[in-house]
Amino acid sequence: MNVLFVALGATRRSAVVRQSTRVVADGGEAAILVGAASAWARERLPDGVDAVELTALERRYRPAAVRIPLYRIPRLLLRVCLPGPLRGVGDRLDAGYRRRVARPVDRGLARVYRRDPAAIRRRAVERELLRRRSIDLVVVGDPQSLVTASELADVIAGAGARLAYSIEGDGAHGRPPAVPTGG
Structure with missing residues (x-):
């Protein structure tokens, strides 16, 4: 149990x-x-x-309508476009994207989806x-x-x-x- x-x-x-x-x-x-x-x-x-x-x-917590287009799709695109030995470059691009784009957009949207x-x-x-x-x-x-x-x-x-x-x-x-x- x-x-x-x-x-x-x-x-x-x-x-x-x-x-x-x-x-x-x-x-x-x-x-x-x-x-x-x-x-x-x-x-x-x-x-x-x-x-x-x-x-x-x-x-x-993030709703799927925010999580999927803001975090999952860009990560998937980087993994598909930069496979194998270029994975390190993709990880750095992903970290930069999250820091400069995804987090500020998520903070702005959080005011809407965190009201309750x-x-x-x-x-x-x-x-x-x-x-x-x-x-x-x-x-x-x-x-x-x-x-x-x-x-x-x-x-x-x-x-x-x-x-x-x-x-x-x-x-x-x-x-x-x-x-x-x-x-």
């Missing part, structure tokens, strides 16, 4: 690390969506567990995490992640993943069974 832990606040780091270790030990893959990588710098993540920074995902930060977050998480890694279960790791998880609930359900608060519990709903109270 592939599990994504949403731990943006980093207040329950040890519990998230413990649960991700259990997922990897059971033969699954785990990723942790963090708010700031610096908050997790002291934690030793087990092998097979990736920490993905949410702000980096949002920063790298919640939509950017939904699209970036869906494309980079849920679809690419084929996530089966999304676990909310700390209280600070509840708002983000609720914003992403429809995207999570649309990707075929379940939303839970722990990998432990009754299995059906991902939460511990209710304890009756006296009174």
Whole structure:
């Protein structure tokens, strides 16, 4: 089972690390969506567990209508026109094109396609995490992640993943069974 832990606040780091270790030990893959990588710098993540920074995902997001004509087509043309021993020249031309043309145009277009930060977050998480890694279960790791998880609930359900608060519990709903109270 592939599990994504949403731990943006980093207040329950040890519990998230413990649960991700259990997922990897059971033969699954785990990723942790963090708010700031610096908050997790002291934690030793087990092998097979990736920490993905949410702000980096949002920063790298570009719609296909911008990404393909601005970055992919010019790179493809340079690789086709300058093959083999001329590849170094093509790489330098590509770097210059990106620096002088693509990035300034992308910054200008970013004002248009980055108007709704919640939509950017939904699209970036869906494309980079849920679809690419084929996530089966999304676990909310700390209280600070509840708002983000609720914003992403429809995207999570649309990707075929379940939303839970722990990998432990009754299995059906991902939460511990209710304890009756006296009174």
